[in-house]
Amino acid sequence: MKKLLVSLSMFSIFLGVNAQTSSDPGAKKILDGVSTKFKTFKAVQAGFTLKVEDGKGKVQGVQQGTVNMKGQKYKVNIGGKESKEIFSDGSNTWTYDKAANEVTISKVDASASSITPQKLFTNFYDKDFLYKLNGEKKVGAKTVQEIEMTPTDKTKTFHKVYVMVDKAAQTLYSTVVLDKNGNKYTYTVNNINGKAVVSDGVFIFDQKKYPGVEVVDLR
Secondary structure, three states, X not given: OHHHHHHHHHHHHHOOOOOOOOOOHHHHHHHHHHHXXXXXXXXXXXXXXXEEEOOOOOEEEEEEEEEEEEOOEXXXXXXXXOOEEEEEOOOEEEEEEOOOOEEEEEEOOOOOOOOOHXXXXXXXXXXXXXXXXXXXXXXXXXXXXXXXXXXOOOOOOEEEEEEEEEOOOOEEEEEEEEEOOOOEEEEEEEEEEOEOOOOHHHHOOOHHHOOOOEEEEOO
């Protein structure tokens, strides 16, 4: 989970909607298309993989997960040794640690810098980046468009981000973050269902389903 949160914190740079005028208009058109397509979905279910590699290319960890999204609500399940569940109803966020049988409750941060799964799928580009379209390539049966993003703030802990867009589906395929320590974080969307039927109760932590859970309320 720690590695996942490190990767997600890097994605916080993708939260704005204003692009640099000196960025590639072709790349902006593609990113705008992804954002527009995602916003047509009433509810979404998606599966993802996070892979973390060191500077020598050695895999440090791989985690599988699923995410449900509806409006500003979401639920994330993360498997593996660091199994977690994250619930958010738009007002509160519950982070459940299975190993510790502990849930931490906090208020949703409404600031522009807050991280939500919805933002990862939509406005992942902003005024803090210059970006360009590197072209297309085949990944299995998919044709993906690679967009190279460079932060304008050189004090950032990363120096390059590569966003891959599924050309036919107009959805995010993967994001690769290269940090200054040589580490590589690859976040891949394995599947996405934009016609999912998800009840609102999914996004609320039901304490009765977690016997003996310790509650840490930070609200």
